[in-house]
Amino acid sequence: MLRIVVLIKPVPDPASAAERLTPDWRLDRTAAPPVINGNDEYALEAALKLVEAHGGEITVLTMAGHGATDVTRKALAMGATRGVIVTDDALAGSDAVSTAQVLAAALRELEYDLVLAGIDTSDGVGGVVHAAIATLLGLPYCSYAARIEPDLEARTVRVRRISPVGYDVLQAPMPALVAGTQALGEPRYPSLKGIMAARSKEVVTRSLADLGLADGSVGGAVSTTQVINARQPPPRAATRVVRGAPDEAAREVVDFLAERRLI
Amino acid sequence: MATILVIGEVTADGGLARISAEVATLARSVAEQAQGSVSGIVVATDPTAAAAELAGYLPAVTAIADPHAADQVAPQRVASAVLEATSTADYVLIGASPDGRDVAGILSALLGRGVLVNAVGVDWDDGPVVEMSAFGGKLITRSRFSGGTGIVTVRPNVVSAEPAAAAGTVTKASADAGADLPAVTVVDRVAEASAAAPIEEARIIVAGGRGVGSPDGFRIVEDLAEALGGAVGASRAAVDSGWIPYSQQIGQTGKIVKPKLYLALGISGAIQHKVGMQTAETIVAVNRDPDAPIAEFADLVVVGDLFAVGPAILAELRSRSG
Numbered sequence: 174m175l176r177i178v179v180l181i182k183p184v185p186d187p188a189s190a191a192e193r194l195t196p197d198w199r200l201d202r203t204a205a206p207p208v209i210n211g212n213d214e215y216a217l218e219a220a221l222k223l224v225e226a227h228g229g230e231i232t233v234l235t236m237a238g239h240g241a242t243d244v245t246r247k248a249l250a251m252g253a254t255r256g257v258i259v260t261d262d263a264l265a266g267s268d269a270v271s272t273a274q275v276l277a278a279a280l281r282e283l284e285y286d287l288v289l290a291g292i293d294t295s296d297g298v299g300g301v302v303h304a305a306i307a308t309l310l311g312l313p314y315c316s317y318a319a320r321i322e323p324d325l326e327a328r329t330v331r332v333r334r335i336s337p338v339g340y341d342v343l344q345a346p347m348p349a350l351v352a353g354t355q356a357l358g359e360p361r362y363p364s365l366k367g368i369m370a371a372r373s374k375e376v377v378t379r380s381l382a383d384l385g386l387a388d389g390s391v392g393g394a395v396s397t398t399q400v401i402n403a404r405q406p407p408p409r410a411a412t413r414v415v416r417g418a419p420d421e422a423a424r425e426v427v428d429f430l431a432e433r434r435l436i
Numbered sequence: 437m438a439t440i441l442v443i444g445e446v447t448a449d450g451g452l453a454r455i456s457a458e459v460a461t462l463a464r465s466v467a468e469q470a471q472g473s474v475s476g477i478v479v480a481t482d483p484t485a486a487a488a489e490l491a492g493y494l495p496a497v498t499a500i501a502d503p504h505a506a507d508q509v510a511p512q513r514v515a516s517a518v519l520e521a522t523s524t525a526d527y528v529l530i531g532a533s534p535d536g537r538d539v540a541g542i543l544s545a546l547l548g549r550g551v552l553v554n555a556v557g558v559d560w561d562d563g564p565v566v567e568m569s570a571f572g573g574k575l576i577t578r579s580r581f582s583g584g585t586g587i588v589t590v591r592p593n594v595v596s597a598e599p600a601a602a603a604g605t606v607t608k609a610s611a612d613a614g615a616d617l618p619a620v621t622v623v624d625r626v627a628e629a630s631a632a633a634p635i636e637e638a639r640i641i642v643a644g645g646r647g648v649g650s651p652d653g654f655r656i657v658e659d660l661a662e663a664l665g666g667a668v669g670a671s672r673a674a675v676d677s678g679w680i681p682y683s684q685q686i687g688q689t690g691k692i693v694k695p696k697l698y699l700a701l702g703i704s705g706a707i708q709h710k711v712g713m714q715t716a717e718t719i720v721a722v723n724r725d726p727d728a729p730i731a732e733f734a735d736l737v738v739v740g741d742l743f744a745v746g747p748a749i750l751a752e753l754r755s756r757s758g
């Protein structure tokens with residue numbers, strides 16, 4: 174039996190193209206409908222397949238205000254066993270350091286063999302928080318996973334980590350933290366039965382005080398980074414449209430590349 | 437006086453990763469603005485070659501020979517070996533590559549330092565001011581660290597690598613483990629036939645999408661990439677169809693690239709792909725559909741069949757290179 178925690182983050186739906194910042198330069202989480210971060214869904218799907226193969230249970234853990242309930246319900250509908258939501262007004266504007274500390278504190282309360290997460294998020298795109306969480310918890314850490322194969326008897330996990338030339342096969346003792354990619358496989362859609370079952374599944378909400386984190390130790394007030402301003406990039410020049418015979422079009426393309434010193 | 441440290445990345449053959457030469461060039465200009473000092477550090481089983489290369493860009497480089505660099509996964513070893521040097525530097529610059537991101541995350545946790553990610557520019561104004569491209573290039577934000585320290589991950593192709601006027605010195609050091617990180621063993625390294633240089637570092641990318649239609653269809657994408665001296669990329673549709681490995685995927689759940697030229701063949705340019713490539717300097721697309729989204733943001737669009745236009749471009753390139 175395998176106990177897995179999957180870290181999921183609600184992000185503004187990238188397909189909406191409606192993302193924006195608030196006047197004080199934070200992500201405006203009301204601008205677009207929240208969805209589970211794409212790479213986190215691959216991690217969740219990998220967890221669901223592992224539990225189908227080995228037996229076990231999945232806890233989804235999220236730290237968020239807006240959208241946490243929506244994404245937790247969806248993860249439960251996909252088949253996760255229970256949800257833990259860390260929410261606190263002080264968390265608005267948290268940086269990577271605080272986010273890692275809070276999620277590490279939440280993980281200390283849980284029992285698991287594996288922690289899975291998406292390799293990065295579509296809103297922040299930093300891809301540094303899971304390495305920080307593993308470090309804070311002293312967990313072996315494997316990233317850029319394309320395949321995850323636990324061995325319950327040996328208490329180890331083998332991970333294919335994508336490398337510049339192919340992949341490396343890593344082995345670590347469990348419990349371990351694995352950050353996964355789209356190569357783990359397409360996430361399933363929640364079934365109607367799953368959606369119905371999710372309604373009665375357990376969702377626990379935790380505050381910073383519940384996690385034993387003192388006021389002012391984490392969150393926006395102690396952020397190590399701050400956005401000074403934001404601007405739109407200069408608009409791209411109008412598109413030049415080329416039609417006509419392939420040979421003529423090809424000459425125009427190559428002339429254009431030569432003008433821009435690209436060949 | 438501000439001190440800036442560049443953590444260099446070592447490739448599988450022992451050389452310096454191209455992104456690290458770019459990061460070093462950028463760090464040198466930041467240090468100049470700050471009137472501070474800049475140095476570099478590399479960690480490998482045998483760091484000699486990479487350290488010498490990095491010293492071409494920086495005045496002083498520390499080379500750490502780590503006997504476990506080959507049999508354990510790199511980021512943990514690197515983060516541990518550079519911990520002491522990092523803790524005495526004010527700011528650390530590192531490439532936003534897979535290993536670089538992992539090293540940044542580990543060091544952030546060990547030292548409690550903030551991280552500004554995916555820099556597309558760094559200036560100095562009483563501390564680094566870091567430009568980042570947000571929401572797939574829709575916005576450019578400028579950020580800074582609240583305290584006097586921090587870690588910056590830098591995207592590929594932000595600056596062109598330029599060697600310093602004079603080569604720097606290399607000092608050898610041992611890998612006295614600075615942090616007791618759990619070991620992750622590398623039991624096998626597998627090279628795949630289709631593998632190429634990291635696509636994030638390519639100056640020219642020729643990418644194929646759904647319109648390419650088959651693995652054989654990728655031949656024209658590969659031929660054009662070769663003729664232009666570029667790398668082959670793909671949209672998710674082509675990866676999901678199994679025509680090309682995931683390592684070449686560009687977009688929201690793949691790589692984010694910023695090449696000088698992006699030539700898109702049979703790619704519609706949906707938002708999930710657009711966020712991965714729209715900061716390319718020049719975008720040229722070949723697409724049958726004049727109303728495809730890519731026609732709204734490409735610099736030049738050829739409306740036509742990629743299997744007719746592609747070979748014609750290839751022939752034209754070959755005739756001019758004579």
